[in-house]
Amino acid sequence: MVTLLENPLLGAPDPAPARLFNAGGQSPFLIVGDHAGNAIPQQLGTLGLLEADRMRHIAWDIGVYDLGKALAQALDAPFLFQHYSRLVIDCNRDPYHPDASPAVSDGIVIPGNAELTPDRIAARVAAIHAPYHSRIAAELARRAAAAQPTIFLALHSFTPTLDGTSRPWEIGILHDGGDTRFAEALLAELIARPDITVGDNEPYQMDATDYSVPRHAYAAGMPYAEIEIRQDLLAEAGGVAAWSLTLCLACKAALQRIAATGAGS
Template sequence: MLNPAAPSPFLLLGDHAGNLIPRGMADLGLDEGERTRHIAWDIGIAALGTALSERLDATFIHQTYSRLVIDCNRRPGAPDSIPPVSDGTAIALNAALDGAGAAARAEAIHAPYQAAIADDIERRLAAGQETFLIALHSFTPSMRGIDRPWKVGILHDAGDSRFARAMLAFFAQDPDLMAGDNEPYSMDIIDYTIPTHAYERRLPYAEIEIRQDLLADDAGIAAWCDRVEQALAYARREYASL
């Protein structure tokens, strides 16, 4: 957790911000190239979340372990929670994992991450602190040979989606961004973090997806820190008027 107990109304989340693999897992049998490509993490999100945390004086709760170890935006036990194959790359140590091994990963990595989010939300609500859940994600420019034209997408579904829709409206003002409405992914039953923590509590939320080539260097991180800051401020004003 970065900047705990910060005063900002925005609680930043990074389900796939890290690509570490615990000792003893032999790097899951993957070489460095595989461990640093998009299958292992959301490229650029650790840097963007850190920049936004400093800019907004906001808490950033982020996972440091790779989603190839266990995906913290999936329900434990789901078929893609511990993927045996990801974008054509076989992960032999995952394919051979038994139920006890999967449960141990969930207990060691998934549960503490989700508990940290839940605990911080409860602390904030008890203190009467305004809270918007902002999940930061990034996506690869091309998947299975298909180019993705969007530069940013906003994912939303059930619960109080008004804030997410306001963020989408902000990005849609710039046609060059080709802002995606539930693109390149849709928020549905496979997502875990936002549905778990936002829906029942009726907390305003947004899941932001930014194309990874736009977060490839310091200039890109700075530019998107500016854009996201502006979008958050716009959406907060719009949300207050609804």
Template sequence: MRDSPNGPLLTPDDPPPVQVINPSGASRFLLLGDHAGNIVPAALRSLGVGPGELSRHIGWDIGIAGLGEALAAMLDATFIRQTYSRLVIDCNRDPGAIDAMPAVSDGTVVPANAALDPDDRAARVAAIHTPYQTAIAAELARRDAAGVTTELVSLHSFTPTMRGFARPWEIGVLHDRGNLSLAHRTLARLNAMSGLTVGDNEPYRMDSIDYTIPRHAGPDRPYLELEIRQDLLATPAGIAEWADRIADLLAD
């Protein structure tokens, strides 16, 4: 499916795999967007799927690019976001995992992922996954060396329904192990808000499948993984509303 099987995956005409928004942000929060983009490298020819598929939740986390940029401005925080579609490679998965480059996603066949050889997989890891994870590690190392306390906030969104089942939560807080202080504080504040249905490890659990937060938070760094329902982020007004709400949560 690549035009140049032996050449680089990304060319000068492709955008860089990582975008760092507000790199000099003074906030203790470091915002992350594992699935904030839905671009496909030109060499992969749209992966053999239509643009409508790339715009669905299988292509990216709807609304997260705008939400992360809004929060970066409101909190004076740095936002590190991934550029390419999760169908090219999922940066919140171990690069060796089968579902890091899924052949089928929520019923949609991805032809370019059907028969990847080791070289194809390695090219995607080297071009996209590694630079993204390296950018996060470098920013944390810089802050640690400067004696700056950092709390990680990973931003995600989820579909209102999955396999025919409605998901009633407006927002979910995912956590597993390590320093849970930020996650627990956030859960408590969300649960105190009237009119919100809050998921505690719903609609997903953070577990061994997740890659970014476990890799960079380790046992000691406070972290928070937020999942927001995608219909609530479908418009600029919705993104602005949730940016206000989350900024208030984090600023306290």
């Protein structure tokens, strides 16, 4: 049998699984993008998908790459993201959960994920999922060693319609366990804006399927927020710039709100 070391999933043409933008950011925020890219390792071809499907929401969080970079600059924060499509391996899922490399997504059959063997799943985990989360853990450890406080911001986007149902929210703030103070303060700041339709644990609830925030923030007692923005609002550069400004101002105001209540760290 060929071992993973003899036949690695990622080759020379493939991008690294994790990248850090604005590494020297000095604010307390660390932004992560679990689904910022839609790359597929060359060895896996196209997963049997048409290009149009590889560009759809099933493959990545549309707009998050550009928004993450803009928000990182606005907040003076690092943005740690990974390039590979969520259809190869979903870095916001337990890597061995069936949804992590789905055979079908939003009604689209993924031929390259049909009848995946344990060895093939393990290769994807070893090449992409594990290095990405190790990079996050290393960045958090570095910040802790430097006595730099961290608020963990997980940035996502969502499709305007799913299963034929329109989703009215422009932005959603997800929260559940751990230290929810910042998420709740951010939610309050956004709800105070009459011009924005805000979801509280909408269009998704943070639950047992989420992986990144529970793994990195819950156990450490780290403040966090998982942020979801509707993808049609990030389709153009103007929308990205507008939402970067909105989030920057809301995040800073949320910090002030926490300090004013005496609940700060």
